[in-house]
Amino acid sequence: MKTIILNNYYPHLTERVMLEVSDEIAVTLSIGGRLCDSYKRRKREHDECSLDSTPGFEADVTFSPLTPEQVLEDRENRAALYAAIGQLPPVQARRVYAHYILGISRADLARAEGVGISRISGSIDRGLLNLKNILENPI
Template sequence: MTIINLRDFYPYYTADSFIEVPDEVAEAMAEFDRREAAYRLRTYRHKAYYSLDREDGIEHSALFVALSPCEIYERKVTMQELHAAISSLPGKQAKRIYAHFVLGMSKTDIARAEGVDEKAVRLAIERGLRNMEKFLKNNF
């Protein structure tokens, strides 16, 4: 059994209050105190004195800025133009560009899935991008 001073662990205690606790409890409280001190030191060193996460939505509104109606319309038009450009491509080029840029697959993974050489996928994507560029310049 260990005797601890509650004033060391609880800031609202204004006078010393000694109690006897099991060794495991004393060690757990000491460990928590050490971790809390380490956290305060890390906060000080990295100048992270505050957090926007207050569960009132302030962090969300700071990270995800609301778009104006003009920006929303511009994005919609841009997406329509991109979909039109992709749909103007031959089937293989369109599928490979979609898989690479939208689905995030690597060119090697696309080649493996289609059972072709990686160079063929790379060249098809490059030709497809050039064709899309021509389509967008001519039509928009």
């Protein structure tokens, strides 16, 4: 038999209460306490928060579902963007696509192609200007 202090498990108790419990119950309570502590630590380390804590907080961290019109507009914009990228010179198209769509850094692109970063940056910047002209003035 082990003696536990109930105040550790029930903090609302005002006076100190000690209770003898069987070994199995003591082990179960100990495991539950460790799980609770590890959850609190993980919550603190990953900046986890409850959406129920502050009224109006949900709107800051969640996205409302897209309407059918927004989905259609997104598809049309994406199709226009890919068509415009297809009209760029091949090198510019490849570099703009790799940097902005695939998320590859300019330094990694330069290393992969064996050229300087300034050449990659210039090509991407010219590609963006060409994209702007293509999208603003469709043929």
